[in-house]
Every structure is written in C-alpha cells, then in structure tokens.
Amino acid sequence: MTTGIIGAMDEEIEILLSKMNIERSYEKANMKFNSGTIYDKKVVLVRCGIGKVNAAVCTQILVDDFKVDKVINVGIAGGLGENIYPGDIVIADNLVQHDMDTTAFGDKIGQIPRLNTYEFKCDKELVLKAKDACNSIEGNKNSFVGRIVTGDQFISSEDKTKWLLKEFNALACEMEGGSIAQVCYLNSVPFVVLRSISDNANNGAHMDYKKFETIAIKSSTEILDYMLKN
Numbered sequence: 211m212t213t214g215i216i217g218a219m220d221e222e223i224e225i226l227l228s229k230m231n232i233e234r235s236y237e238k239a240n241m242k243f244n245s246g247t248i249y250d251k252k253v254v255l256v257r258c259g260i261g262k263v264n265a266a267v268c269t270q271i272l273v274d275d276f277k278v279d280k281v282i283n284v285g286i287a288g289g290l291g292e293n294i295y296p297g298d299i300v301i302a303d304n305l306v307q308h309d310m311d312t313t314a315f316g317d318k319i320g321q322i323p324r325l326n327t328y329e330f331k332c333d334k335e336l337v338l339k340a341k342d343a344c345n346s347i348e349g350n351k352n353s354f355v356g357r358i359v360t361g362d363q364f365i366s367s368e369d370k371t372k373w374l375l376k377e378f379n380a381l382a383c384e385m386e387g388g389s390i391a392q393v394c395y396l397n398s399v400p401f402v403v404l405r406s407i408s409d410n411a412n413n414g415a416h417m418d419y420k421k422f423e424t425i426a427i428k429s430s431t432e433i434l435d436y437m438l439k440n
Contacts, residue, residue, distance in 0.1 A: 216256055219438045
C-alpha cells in the first residue's frame, strides 16, 4: 500500500521529508515526487504548488506514475464556521469548488457540469483515522469534521466569507483540496483533506501568519505521524 501525501508549499512537507527514507526522487511538471518510507510505510511526498490546476496535475501523476492507494492532503485554510479559531484542525468529510459557477445553465453553484455528484466525499476510514489522531496526540488538537470549499481565490473579504458560510455551510476555505478531491473521485482513489486554520473573518479571530505557520506545520506533521504509525 502506498500513500500519496500532498502539501501546497515546501514548508508544509519539509518536516515529513526529513523523516523519510527517500529511495527515489522523480521530477515531473515542475514538481519533485519523493518516494520512500516513513515508519516502514510506503509514501510518496510532494509539494504541488498553489491553486487548483497545480493540485490536480499533481494528484493525477500520483495516480498514474506511482499507483497510490490513497491520498492525504495537508495545508492551511481560512476558517468559516463561527466556532473555529486559529490553530484548530478541520478534517473534510466532503469538498465543493465554490468558484465553479454554471448557474446560467440551471446548475447549483459549485456543481461541476455533467458530473453525477455535487460534493466529493472523503474516505470515511481516513476521516476517522484523522479524527482519532487529533484526539490521541499530546495536547489533543481541537478538531472539526465537515465541508471544506475550494477556489482559485485568496479570500480576505468578510462579505465573501459570510457568503461561503451561508451558501455552502462550510467550515473552511482554501485553494487546492477540492481539485485533489475531484481527481481522486474520478480515479476511485480514497482520500482525505486536513487543514490547520489560520484565521476566521466570521468571528474576528486572527493570528500572526509567521507564528501560525510554525504551529500549523507542527500540527499537520503530528497528525500524519500518528496516522502513518497506526
């Protein structure tokens, strides 16, 4: 069994990379795919870059070239749910692309045209393992399970965040997870998306980004450590 692990930025994978026994590094589409083991588990670890296209290309390479059995995506997101604060973890159980808009043809906003699903559902077992990791690691990470929305937009407007919460009932928004989810869905590959929350315009909670980045990377690394060990 081989697990594909995707982070959007180098900073999000560098700690895990230091823990890897790297057997091969493979470059394609301006991405370096590091294949090897962590805790004797087969892993391919890669930085995909920011945005939906980068994330989708990366995921398809993992499927085609490395035949991964599952995909875990980690990263940073903005909070939407009113009870979610910086440092919390959101585990997606489904994802929707909020910037897909073919409502002019009668589709619901977020619906990918001519696809027989509206939301891309994460693998239930992986969601449970991620939740168990949050509950089991030292300090118990404050975690939530629910919808994450994705779009090629950095959301900084309070009006936009309120709209995303109202329209999609989402807990968090970011820029890669929904496209990773779509590629996994099309290839019948189990997946889960995990996000550390950086801020939340809907409740006025903010944290210095540099300070938060360190916390987020530590949190995601601890969660993945636990999931790989178990």
